[in-house]
Amino acid sequence: MRGRSRLAEGILPFLAGCVPILVVLVFTGLPIVLAVLYTFGDTGGLNATVAAVAQHQVVAKDGLTLGAYRAFFDSSDLRADLWATLWITGLSTVILVAVAWVLALFVRFGNRRLGHVASTLYLIPMFIPVVIASYALVTFWEANGRLAALLNSAGITHLGMPGYTSLGVVIGLVWTELPFGVILISAGLQSVPAVLIDAGRDVGASWVRLLWQVLVPLNKIPTLIVLIFTAVGALGSFTIPDLMGANSPQMLGVAMTDYYQSYGEPQMAEVMSVIIFLVALGLSCIYVVSLRSEKRRQAMRSESN
Amino acid sequence: MSVPLSTHSGVTDGAMRSAPADIAANPAAGQQRLGRLFSGGATGLLVVALGLFILGPLVLLVVAAFAQSWFYPSVFPSHWTLSWWLTVLDTSGLLESVKWSFVFAFTVTAVSAVVCLPAAYAFGRKSFAGKRLMMMxxxxxxxxxxxxxxxAIASLFYSLHLMGTFTGVVIIQLLSTLVVMTWIPAAAFAAVPESLIEVARDCGVGPLRTFFSVTLPLARPTIIVAFILAFLASLDEAxxxxxxxxxxxxxxxxxMYNLVADYPAEAxxxxxxxxxxxxxxxxMVARKHIFSSTLAQGYHLR
Incomplete structure (x- = not known):
């Protein structure tokens, strides 16, 4: 009996957890290892297939080499692409979190009927395929697009339109990630007890103070999740920057596709992937570390009560 | 001051549920609060701006589908036609692509469920060595x-003879569903109150029956959302x-990628x-489930 319950409590769950891990290790982990080795000049083993037809690759004579990374940072175009990737990701993530907070506050504390309308509206992007969304958004926001035509008829002609620029990419990323952001932050706000807010109001706290001293501190974790998940998604995004962005600078997700498909340089494409992956892993570490310290703080708080 | 941070543990889940119920029970209080935070004008402006931002591009895309031709600076097309619909429906390969999209979406969702749901149950309800590392x-x-x-996968697929095969595409699409199919159902299983399961077990109900008549029904709405998100991820993968x-x-x-490059905008x-x-x-199907707080819980690392 004891043996059986240990089986149910420890070993079976572990084995169940291993099934998706196995899929991930074979079809994501192994390819990532191959890709990283390839960027260091290893063209043997399974990498021989891709290396056989590649142009301009750096091959390590013996051991490994940083040559491919040097080539990346020597190219001023690619440095510009990396910079564009970082600021587009940063800006779209910050805007998304701000907009998601406003909408979540509105759904929680605003007019109930309009809140219902808003909560249907912000869900829509979740259900529109990204290819369609990018196409619809760029025809709307481009220089000779639908919005420009509307503004033109109203006599406004000198406004720069963001379609086919990096700002267009920011708009596209905010549009597609909005449902995720609002869902997470609303759920966090819903979990703040109404009693707490009423108590704050009763002692005469202003909305700004309530926001900064109650709502924001209590929703650090949902906000952090939105920040990290959105930024990680934006860093490696392809469809939106490809259809909505400028030709140069490009986000690295687009550049790596070009280097692979058009220039036949898979190694440089993998160098870009590894660089983005490192940034994304750094962000994920922030998530795990601050989650841990937040949990510890909560544990201490509940003990002291 | 005790702050029930229910968001981060399954145990105090009840507190989380009761918060929206408070508002529902006392709408007047909600309205009064609104008066301070969002004035009438700001409210209207916010909803209109959101509507324009989200729906504007989509609505004008629908209009374009019925326009004969529509170029800047005309605000609206002057001639209407259905001919683009006939063009699209006549183009060979388009209906074929609809078929393949659905065949893959159903297959991928099913495979993903088989691979991930047992793991999700383990992540949600059991504690074992390496759990957090696995989820991460x-x-x-x-x-x-x-x-x-x-x-990199292409190299692997060449050697496994998976390039250009049905299985190869299923594996590629499966990879984009793994996170939603494990994290979200794990939250759903974790949110089932331990007390209910204990009651069932105390009444002498076996573990399997407890699972199928208590745990699973309670977790089902959120798991359906995970199915829908996996299905959408597969439909979306290009x-x-x-x-x-x-x-x-x-x-x-x-x-669609080919069309954007080769066809007139109206088609x-x-x-x-x-x-x-x-x-x-x-x-439409998911609307009432999607806003459940357990969906948001799905993105928390437990």
Whole structure:
């Protein structure tokens, strides 16, 4: 009996957890290892297939080499692409979190009927395929697009339109990630007890103070999740920057596709992937570390009560 | 002051549920609070701006699908036609791509459920060595840029003879569903109150029956959302399907890429609408579940 319950409590769950891990290790982990080795000049083993037809690759004579990374940072175009990737990701993530907070506050504390309308509206992007969304958004926001035509008829002609620029990419990323952001932050706000807010109001706290001293501190974790998940998604995004962005600078997700498909340089494409992956892993570490310290703080708080 | 941070533990889940109920029970209080935070004018402006931002591009895309031709600076098209619909429906390969999209979406969702749901149950309700590392691995590997991953997978697929095969495309699409299919159902299983399960067990109900008549029914709404999100992820996947599946397996988003490059904008608009219909049907089905707080819980690392 004891043996059986240990089986149910420890070993079976572990084995169940291993099934998706196995899929991930074979079809994501192994390819990532191959890709990283390839960027260091290893063209043997399974990498021989891709290396056989590649142009301009750096091959390590013996051991490994940083040559491919040097080539990346020597190219001023690619440095510009990396910079564009970082600021587009940063800006779209910050805007998304701000907009998601406003909408979540509105759904929680605003007019109930309009809140219902808003909560249907912000869900829509979740259900529109990204290819369609990018196409619809760029025809709307481009220089000779639908919005420009509307503004033109109203006599406004000198406004720069963001379609086919990096700002267009920011708009596209905010549009597609909005449902995720609002869902997470609303759920966090819903979990703040109404009693707490009423108590704050009763002692005469202003909305700004309530926001900064109650709502924001209590929703650090949902906000952090939105920040990290959105930024990680934006860093490696392809469809939106490809259809909505400028030709140069490009986000690295687009550049790596070009280097692979058009220039036949898979190694440089993998160098870009590894660089983005490192940034994304750094962000994920922030998530795990601050989650841990937040949990510890909560544990201490509940003990002291 | 005790602050029930229910968001981060399954145990105090009840507190989380009761918060929205408070508002529902006392709408007047909610209205009064609104008066301070959002004035009437600001409210209207906010909803209108949101509507324009979200719906504007989509509505004008629908209009374009019925326009004969529509170029800047005309605000609206002057002549209307249905001919683009006939063009699109006549183009060979388009209906074929609709078929393949659905075949893959159903297959991928089913495979994903088989692979992930037992793990999700384990992540949600059991504690065992390496759990957090496992969940983090599933998330972190998703952080490697897709195209970089697909280039490397292509090498692997060549040696496994999976290039251009049905199985190859299923595997590629499966990878984009793993996070939603493990993290979200794990939260759903974790949210089932321990007390209910104990009651069932105390009454002498076996573990299997407890699972099928208590745990699973309570977790089902959120698991359905995970199914829908996995289905959508598969319907949406274009880059990997293109690299692995072409020329045999061309799905709707892959076809859409070709159209954006080769066809007039009006024909593209028609196809865009056709491609959106299945997703909108799913939106209708999922609308009432999608805003459950357990969905948001799905993105918390437990």
């Amino acid at each position: 691995t599933i998330f972190a590997t998703g952080a490697f840029p897709k195209i970089g991953l697909y280039i 880059q990997g399907t293109f690299l692995i599946g072409v020329p045999t397996y061309v799905t709707m988003p892959v076809q 593209t608009a028609v196809f865009a609408i056709l491609l959106t219909v299945p997703s909108l049907v799913l939106l």
